[in-house]
Amino acid sequence: MNVEAYISELLYRHDCVIVPGLGGFITNYRSAQIHPVSHTLRPPSKSISFNVQLQNNDGLLANYIAESESISYAKAQAKIDRFAQKIQNDLEHKKEAGISNVGILSKDRNGKISFEPKFTANYLLDSFGLEDIQSPAILRKAKTISLQEQVVRGSENIKSNKSSINWRVAAVIVPLIGLSAFVSLQNSTVSDKLANYAYLNPFKKKPAAVYIPRHVEKPAEKVVVLEETSTLASPAPKAVEVKPALSAAKMNFHLVAGCFSSKENADNLVQKLKTEGYNSSVIGQNAKGLFRVSFNSFSTRELALLEMDKIKSVGKSTWLLKQ
Secondary structure, three states: OOHHHHHHHHHHHOOEEEEOOOEEEEEEEEOOEEOOOOOEEEOOEEEEEEEOOOOOOOOHHHHHHHHHHOOOHHHHHHHHHHHHHHHHHHHHHOOEEEEOOOEEEEEOOOOOEEEEEOOOOOOOHHHOOOOOEEOOOOOOOOOOOOHHHHHHHHHHHHHHHHHHHHHHHHHHHHHHHHHHHHHHOOOOOOOHHHHOHHHOOOOOOOOOOOOOOOOOOOOOOOOEEEEOOOOOOOOOOEEEEOOOOOOOOOOOEEEEEEEEOOHHHHHHHHHHHHHOOOOOEEEEEOOOOOEEEEEEEEOOHHHHHHHHHHHHHOOOOOEEEEO
């Protein structure tokens, strides 16, 4: 199988596939779209772009070819180099080079490389099996209303608004009138508390206001620990303020060793890396459900980059992930 097919297969499961000596192919989620002219409904998919500056070999493509063809990593890398050289020659002489099911690379007079993706394959696994649907345009006829109907509807709206306002006013005034009449007709045997309800009775004396002091909570006292001195000395014990312990730094930067669809394979790689002296662990799953395995995790990017250089110096491939 040629390198083009391997690139196409990896784009289904990874967001970036780097071809050393050529560049990187990047996928981004694209929501469903409706073509305004052909009235075609396209399902959600991945849009493909190309970045010529992505030249750092992450080992993803070479490892995949070596595993698929049961060859060594060096032979797989040599195969990738020949493919990249062929594409560069086509761009230099033909000014254009095509990659099956991925897109077409072209080179202008100024030496700038542009990329035009192909839409023959949908690399979004969630949309597997969905095809474009074409539907005829829906024509809606605007309903015309005569001038006479507009006048009649306007008058009906005015009448309904007036009646609703009158009912709202009545709903507020009637309960107030009834409550005032009820309070004024109460005899003297009714308790003052009920007779003076809401102070609507003008013949009853209002109770005098009573001042209630507001309770102010005292600020929390600072916790101190008394430090004992020698029994031979007489001065008073010293007060030592207890400060809360600082929270541990979060390990947000990970050096990824590989991604697996099987949790068992991921655990096997973790055990192997631990025997080699790495603090390896499974750091969760990506959007495609693949289990990520890391060599180690760090709290800062600088520490992670230093460790990345050490790992690559012994012939291992890795890339930096920030969570």
